Amino acid sequence: MTRLSVNINKIATLRNARGGNNPNVAHVAQDCERFGAQGITIHPRPDERHITRQDVYDLKPLVSTEFNIEGYPDQRFMDLVKEIKPEQATLVPDPPNVLTSNAGWDTIKHQSFLKEIIAELKKEGIRTSIFIGTDIALIEAAADCGSDRVELYTEPYAANYAKNKSEAVKPFVNAAEVARKAGLGLNAGHDLSLENLQYLKEQIPELDEVSIGHALICDALYYGLENTIQLYLRDLQ
């Protein structure tokens, strides 16, 4: 079964736009779970452009499925994650000012750093995932870092899907095979949508989890949040 983890960053973006508490991020997270989401993902960035530190504390006691916290593992992130103890921490190589995540880790260049971080998180009982591209050597190096899982950065797949979906998915199918052989669990995320999700799942049925935010929240403006979550779950059958 591939779990759908709904990334609620954009709910916080809308809330922050007016400075109040509408939409209520914690209530939306609970509703996402009630509508069938099998996880909640957040990415508390240093500038708090969407998810704030307080949101993380507010969400912790309420998330009843799987809580996945993404971010660059600086001291701020590590202290927060070790205190909150989510089911999963996803390590993302984002610099503070990046518009959105736009690359995976160089797990060869940063191997000693990542090994240390992952050991620290696993000591707390937190499952680890490394956000990564489809480079075979880097995926093998992710296993050497001791990570439980990798999350395939799927923006290149989404960007090329309309042009030629079979070509777009090939690197990801290969990467999934290498991850499996290396004993890594397999997540995927970034720019997944109702256009491209079903084909990805058909080509990589062994996916453990997809985390989806931007497109899903945009779809919810038209279909409603409950219907939208059901549509994404349908595409993961």
Ligand SMILES: CC(=O)[C@@H](O)[C@H](O)COP(=O)(O)O
């Ligand atoms: C790691 C990943 O692909 C997403 O969590 C992405 O970081 C979303 O971040 P924004 O919602 O800030 O674009």
Ligand SMILES: NCC(=O)COP(=O)(O)O
């Ligand atoms: N890890 C990917 C994620 O959480 C959501 O990415 P997106 O769907 O907002 O592009």
